[in-house]
Amino acid sequence: MNTQPFLRMDDIHKRFGDLVASGGVTLEVEENEIHSLLGENGAGKSVLMNILCGVLSPNEGQIIYRGEPLRLGSPREAIRHGIGMVHQHFMLVPNLTVAENYVLGQGMPARVISNMRDVYARIRELSERYGLDVRPDALIQDLSVGEQQRVEILKVLFHGIDLLILDEPTAVLTPQETDRLLVLLRDLVKDGKTVIFISHKLDEVMTVSDRVSVMRDAKVVFTTRAADTNPRELARMMVGRDVLMELPRTNRTPGRTVFSVDGLSCDNEIGLPAVRNVSLEVREGEIVGIAGVSGNGQSELALAMTGLLPVTSGTISLNGEEISRLPPGEVNRRPIGHIPEDRHKMGIVLPLALTENVLLQRYNRPPFAKHGLLKFGTIAEHTRDLIRRFRVKASGEFDLIQNLSGGNQQKLVVARELARDPDFLLINQLTRGIDIGAMELVMQEVLKQREAGRAILLISTELEELFAICDRILVMFHGELVGELPPDRGRIEEMGLLMAGDRQEAARLAAART
C-alpha cells in the first residue's frame, strides 16, 4: 500500500527564457506531515510550489498525487484535487469582503451570487473551529496584515483543501503570532491535512516540521527528518558551505550623539496617526536597532526622519541641526544615508541603468553634475568602482538595474548609500529578499561603517539581523517605542512580548530573570 508516497514531484523542470527555475526537482511528501521546504531566495521554492498548485505548468516532469499522475491546467483544478496555497503576497482583493474573496472565481461566471448566507455560516463555523477570529463581512483593506493572513489560511480551509502550502507565512508575524500559527498547523495535521511549509527561518522549521527538504540552485539537495538534523547543517545545505551567523565585532564605546529624534509624531498617508512621541538618539560608532512587526509605524518613522513624510510634532536633529521641517531634497544634501524598505518602490528606478541609479540623490550636484548637465564620465567611473567593491554581478555599469537579481540590486543600493559617506545611516530592512551570501557581505559592510564611527539606525523585522549586528535594540509597537533590550538571544521571548505590545508581561519576565 505505502509504496507510493502521498505526493511525489518527479524531475520537474521549469525554465523562463534562459533562466532555470527548476532544474530537475524531485520532492516527496508523506500524508499527514508538515514538510518544510528551505532555501535561499531564488532557490526555486516558490516556483516549485506554484507548479504544485497549478499557477505554473512545468516544462518537464510529472506530479504523482495519491498514486495518480496529476496534470494541472489551473489553480482551480488543483483546488479540486484538494491542493491549495497561501501565497507570500496575499491573494486577497482589497476592495472586496472576506466572503466575496472566498467565492471569487468559484462556479459559473454567469451565476448570480445568492448563497452568501451559507458562505457566511461556513466561514463562521471554520473560524470558530480553528480559533481564527475571521469576520465574513469585513473588507480586506480594513484588516491588519496578521488578520489578512488568517483570512488567507481560512480561505484554503474553506475550499476543503487536504494539502496546504504556505509560502513564508511568518515573515509578517510577531513571535507570538508565529507560535499561534505553528500550533494551528499542528492542529491541521491532526485533522488529517498535509502541510508544506516554506521558510528560511531555521528555528521555526526545526520546531514545526516532521521532515525538511532543502533547495539550492533550482534543485532539492537534501531531505531529512527534522529530528535528525540541526540548524547548522541546514544552513550549510542552503548555501553550500558553512555560514557564520555570528559576525565578529569589536567592543566600541559610542562617541558623541550624531542623530536624535525627540517627541516625534507623524501621520501615515491616509492621515491616521502612525508614529507617536518617539524619542531616540544614535551615537558615533553605534548601531541601534528597531524591532517590531511590520506595520507598527516603522515605515512612517523612517520616512519622517528623511523628510519624506511631514512631521506633526517633535524634532529631528542631525549633528545638532534641526532638520524635521526640511524638504527631502534638502535632507539629501546633509550627510545622511537612507537604505529604504522596499527598493523597488523607492530605492531604485528599474528601467534605468546602474549609472543612473547611482546618480539618484546626487543628480543635481557635483561631482555628478555641473552647470546643470550630467557628467557621465565621472558617474560611470564611480559606478564601476561600486560594482567592484561590492561585488555586484552586472554586465557593466550601463546594464539596466532591472536585469540584476534582488541581492545585487540591494548591494548596489547599500553601496550607493555608503559611498555618500554619511555621518548617519538609516537602514530600513537591510537584507530583505536577498540571499545569504549577499546578506553576509552587506552586514559586514555595515559593521565596517560602525568601525569607521558612523551612527547607524537599523529598522528590521528580522530579529536575526538585529541580533547579529546591533549594539542595542528598541522595540516599536503601535507607533511607540515600548522598550529597549540588548542584543541578547536569551531575551528573545521578552522581545516577542514587547513586539506584541505586552509591556507588563515583558517586565515581569525581565524581573524574573534577574
Next chain:
Amino acid sequence: MANIENERPRAADTDIMGNAMSMLVRIAQAIALPVAAVLVALICGGILLSLNGFNGWDVFSVMIVGVLQDTRSIAEILLKSIPLILIGVGLCVAFRCSIWNIGAEGQLYAGAVAATIVGVAFEGLTPWIYVPLVMVAGALAGAAWAGIAGLLKVYFRASEIVTTIMLNYIALIGTSYLVTGPLRDAASAYPQSARLLKEAWMPRILPPTRLHIGILVAVALAIAFYVFLFRSSAGYAVRVVGINANAARYAGINVGRNIMIAICISGGMAGLAGAFEVAGVTRRLYQNISPGYGFEGIAVALLANNNPIGAIFSGGLFAILRSGSELMQITAQVPQVLVSVIQGMVILSVVAFGVYRFRSASRSQ
C-alpha cells in the same frame, strides 16, 4: 508608458570602436522600427484603397513622388512639419514624465490667440524684438493653458487625460468667441482677426516658398530638449518622476514641480506651434487654425519613442503623409480622411513592432 527605451549614454573613455558599432546598431534599430511600421500601415492603406476601387500602389507612388518633386513641395512639407515637430518634442518630455497631455491642440490655440493679441498690438516695433516677442507670447500662453491641467493634477489629483481634453474644447470655443467678438477684424464681417503687423511675421528663409524660421527653431529645440532629457540634471529628474514617483521623492526630487515643468514644456511647445501658425503661415487667427496638429503630435512623439531627436523625423514623416493626402485627393480624388486611417495604422504597427522588439530583447537577457 508603452516602452520607455532607455537612453544609455556611454562614457567617453570606454571602448570607442565597440561604442561606435553598438551606436550604429542602435541607430539602425531605432530607424528600422518606424520605417517598418510605416510600411505596414501604407500596405494596409493600399489594401483598403484597392478594396474600394482605387489603385493603391499608384495612389501612393503619386503621393510620394508628388510631395517631393521640387523645392516648393519640400519647403511645404517642412512648413507643415514645424508644428508637428514642436508639439511632438514637447510631448516627448511630457510622456517621459508619464503625463498624458492630450491637450496640445488646446494649448496650440492658446498660443495662437496670445500671438495674435501681441501681433496686432505694437505698431512700429522692430522685427528683431517683435518676432521673438510673438514666439514668447505663444509659448507662455500654451504653457499657462497646460499649467492649469498641471495644477489640477498636482493639487487635486485630477486626471490630466480628462482635464486636458476638456481644456481643448474650452480653448476651441474660446477662440471661436474671440474671432467672432473682441478679436474680430473690424474691417471685415468674417470671423477672423486682423492681419498681424508685418514686423511680427516670421521671417521666411527660402523665398519664394513659405518656409520660415520656425523650422530652425523647431530643430534647435528638438536638440535642446534631447540634451535636456538625457544629459541634464533637470531632465533626469523629469524622467525619474515619470518612471517612479516614489523613487523621485526619495531622491529629493520635487514631484509636483517636475510635473509642472514637464506639462508646461509640452504646453509651451504647442503654444509656440500656434504662434508660428498665425505669425508664419496664416497671419490671421481663424477659429479653426489647426487641423488637429495637437492630436497628431501624440503620434509623432510615440513614433519617435519619446525621443526628441526622433520627433524631428517622425514629424517630417507625418508632414509628408499630410501633404501627400492633400495631393492624393487633388490628383486621384482619394478622400483625405484616409490619412487618419493610415496614421492610426502607423501607431498600431509601431506598437506591435515595439512590443516585438521589447520581447526579443528580454528573451536575450
Next chain:
Amino acid sequence: MKFSRRTCLAALAGLTMAGATGPALADDFKMGLLVPGSVAEEGWNRIAYDALLRVEKELGADISYVELHENPSAFENAFRNYASQGYDVVLGHGFQFQDAALTVAADFPDTTFLISSSHVFDGNVIGLNTDSSEPFYLMGVIAAMTGKSAGLVGGLEIPPIKQSFEGFINGARSVDPNFPISQVYVGSFTDSTAAKEAAVGMIARGANIVVPNANAAGLGVVQAAREAGPDVQTFSVYSDYTEAAPENTLGVYVADYGQGIVRIVSQIKDGSFEAAGNIVFGLKDTDVMMFSYNDHSARSVPDDVRRKVEEVKNGIIAGEIATRAD
C-alpha cells in the same frame, strides 16, 4: 470613383512637367476646387462639389477638388498646387480662402481665382457671393404670415449664416414687427443630435417653423420637424432634401451655384469674361437661385401668401427691398 493606373500616371507626369515648365503647357481646360469640409455633407460644401461636376459635364473641363478641413495653413499651398499644374480656374469655397488666393494670384496671372462668399475683387481674384439673405427673407415673410413663431438653427456663427438669418428676421419683421424668432448656434456642422434638440426645444416653446443653416447637422432640424407632426414646418435650404420630410417642408431654396459657376467659367474659358467687380448672385439670377413651394406639405403655403411673396421677390430683384443691412 474608379481610378485607373493610366490616369494616375498621366496625372503624375503632368505634375512633374508642370513643375518644370509652368502652366502654359496644359492644353485642356482645368478647374480645381478647395472646400473647407466634406463634400459628402449636405449643404455648403456639397454645393461647390456639384458645381464642379457640372463644369466637368457641361464644359468638358478636367476637374479636381481637395478638402481642407479647418486647415488655413494648407490653403496657400493648395492654390499653388493647382495653379502650378496649369489649372485655369480655381474656386476657393469660402471667405477664409481669400487671403491665400490673393497671395498666390500674383504669381499666376493666367489662372483665375474665384472665392465664394467673398467681396474681394483684385485682378484675377474674384469674389462670388450667393446672397442667401434674399431667399431667407422670403422664408421670413412666409413664416410670419403662416406661422406663430420661428426658430433658426445655425452651425457656426459665420457671415453666410448670419446674413441668411438676418434676411429671415428682416423678412418676418416686415410682415409682423413682433413676430417671435429665436436663434441657436450649435457650434458644429456635424452635431446633428444637438441641432435636433435645439429645434425640439424651439418647437416645444411654440415655434412652428424651424429653419436650419448648419450643413449636415441641419438634418437634425428637419428630423425634429418631421417628428413634431404636420403642424411644424421647415424649409429645405441650399439643396433639395424635401424627401427627408415631405409633409413638413413648406418650400425649397436651391442655390444652383453650379449654374452660376458654369456661366462664369464658360465665359472665362472662351475669353469673354470681363469682371467689373465681385459677383453677387441673388434672386435676380433666376437660373442660380431658385425658390419654390412644396405642394405636398401638410400646411402648403396658401395662394394669397404666395402672391405676396412674389411681390416681395420682385421688390428684392428690383432693388427696392434691402434684405440685410450693408
Next chain:
Amino acid sequence: MEDVATLGFIATTIGATWRLATPLIFAAIGEVFSERAGVLNIGLEGVMLVGAFVGFATMFAYGSLPLGLASAVAAGAVVGLLFAFFTITIKADQIVVGAAINLLGMGLTAFLFRTYFVGTGRGVEIAQPLDIPGLSDLPFFGEAFFRHNAIVYSTLLVVVLAVVVLYKTSFGLTLRAVGEHPKAVDVVGRSVAAYRYGAVMIGTGLAGLGGAFLTLGHSNQFVENITSGRGFIALAVVVFARWSPVGAFFVAMLFGLFYALQLQLQAQPALNIPYQALQALPYVMTIVALVMVRNKGDTPKMLGVPYTKA
C-alpha cells in the same frame, strides 16, 4: 419675452436632457466595465463612430431597427476585440492604442460613408417615441419623461443590468477583482486576460450602441464625426461617477442637462450671454467636478496596467 422658469421650458429641458444623455449613458456604463477590469479605453469616440456608422448602414440596407442596433453592438465589440488584442495580448499602452482607435474610427467611417453613401442623401426610419397610454399625454410629465423612444428607456434597463452583473454575479465579482488585484484572480484559475477581453468588449459594445442611438434613435442620418466628442465626455463621466454604473447614469444625465440648457438658453433672446460661454459650460463643469470630488482612491488600482503572469 419667455420666462426661463416656465414649466414648459423645464419639461422640454428635462426631455432633451435624457435624450442627449442617452449616448453618454451607454458609453459611460460600458467604460465602467472596462475600467473596473483595469482597462482604460480612450478610443470610445472612435468606437461610437463605428457603431453609429454600422448601425446606419445596416438599417439602410435591411431596414430593420433591431438588426441595425445589434450590428452596431457587434461592430463595437469587434473594435473592442482589436483594442483588447493590442492592449491585453500584446500589452501595448492603452492610451496609445486608444488614440489609434479614435483615428481609425474617424477615418474609416468617413471613408466608407463617402465611398458608399455620398449622394444617397436619404435617411433611415428611426426608432419612434413610444406612446404610453395615460402617461405620454400628461401635462409636464408627458413631455419630460414619457415621450421617448425605446432606446432612451433602455438606458434604465442597462443601468439595472450593469448593477446586477457587476455586483451580483460571479462574473462581476471577478471582473472587479481583475482591476484591483489580478493575480488573485489568476491563482483561482480564472483567466485575467479573458475577463479583460470580456470587459473591454462589453464596454465597446455599449459604446457602439451609444453611437447607434445617434443615427437610429435621434437623427436619421450618418454624418461624418457625428459623435462630436461624446466619447471623450463619456470618459469624463466615468471618472466623475467614481466607476459606478448608477453614478454614471446620473452624471451622464447631468451632462445631458448642460447640453440641453446650453441649447435651450441660447434660444432665449432675452439672455445676453455669448453663446460660446454656454457651449463651454459642460467642459468647465467637468473640470470643476473633478476638483470637487478629488481623487478618493477608488480608482481601480490596476487601471492601465497590463497583467503578466508570474
